[in-house]
Amino acid sequence: MIKVETGLADFDIGSETQDVARHGGGAIASFVGLVRDDGNLQSLELEHYPAMTQKALYGIAEIAKADWALHAVTIIHRVGKLAVGENIVLVVTGSDHRKAAIEACSFIMDRLKTVAPFWKKEVRLDGTDQWVEERQSDIDASKQWDE
Amino acid sequence: MIKVETGLADFDIGSETQDVARHGGGAIASFVGLVRDDGNLQSLELEHYPAMTQKALYGIAEIAKADWALHAVTIIHRVGKLAVGENIVLVVTGSDHRKAAIEACSFIMDRLKTVAPFWKKEVRLDGTDQWVEERQSDIDASKQWDE
């Protein structure tokens, strides 16, 4: 199974994990990214390119599923206005082996960060806002999987 | 926060993940191990050494928390009789960075497998049972973190 969703709606980690587990394998890894409180942030505005998002996320999931022999992959990425502490992204991978599940989850997040067409705008408590810039550490993390 | 629990009671991945997230950081990694259906297995019987389990798991969590600058760690390991498809173990780690959260989660599972005093007995559909033997791949996975 590959499940990809984008939208404003929040996700339920417990039920998403159960869904993945239902497709077999004894090892389920997951990652949740949240809007982190840095003391100055009010919210994030998540924009995306709807026509491309599904394609990009599905493509990442397919590679991960094949390369790590996963039983199931779920990727959910929220868009719109998200307050501090809210969920942004969920990745869940199901495999027979914990190493495969965890590595695939890590790969999906690294690729998503550099390939999936989402853009974050930070809205500060003082009313200013700013588009987030890409980070070299994300580029490096994504590249490591090409080696 | 470090939270360590053992017992027959099942865990709720969603609420455990939320608990960890509440302690800060935008990156929450988790791993769930379940009783895997291999077509012949009826259930697992999980035995442990109660006086040592808490100490061993807490020790692993403390190392992970320090080495990866985690905000919070939760380790829950069930004991007793668990049917195919049931949850066995949950590890949740919370960090500012996804790489730290995921690596720490992987480290905790690898160490738990080789250090925490649990023993699995497989009960087969034909009524026979057998203690699970340690696996070289688990030993190797745990050793990699010493390098």
Next chain:
Amino acid sequence: MSRSINIVYFSWVRERLGVDEEQFVLGDEVRTIADILNLLADRGAAHADILSDVSKLRFALDQDYGTPASVIGSAKELAIFPPVTGG
């Protein structure tokens, strides 16, 4: 017969151009994304400014990543946006 391509913008590219999308008629001389960028730059100061530094931009043709050298072919949509920052 003249073809046209839909150009869509995202994030600060969209904001600074003040437009989400625009139509672009593909003349015979237009073969690559770079050719489109050159002609788009004539549409105003904001276009010229933003589209001049392609190192800060990413491109997708019919929702697949491309580069300025990518050939338009029969693509129906060109997306121009900054490096992605999701997750």
Next chain:
Amino acid sequence: MSRSINIVYFSWVRERLGVDEEQFVLGDEVRTIADILNLLADRGAAHADILSDVSKLRFALDQDYGTPASVIGSAKELAIFPPVTGG
């Protein structure tokens, strides 16, 4: 004055010995886990058989891992069990 230590067994060690735990009086000649194992072997065929191959066993003194060479000291509990298989 004679001291004693509580010995606890788990998994197939427990099952094959047919006992969860037993008391062991520490004579003056008993210094290490190996010393205890040697004396325990006298308690019967199952003990002798199971405890003879220490490569298949793991040991903990007061809930910390040790080896046959570990000194008992003031430890109150010795655990003997197979390699762990949780997770």
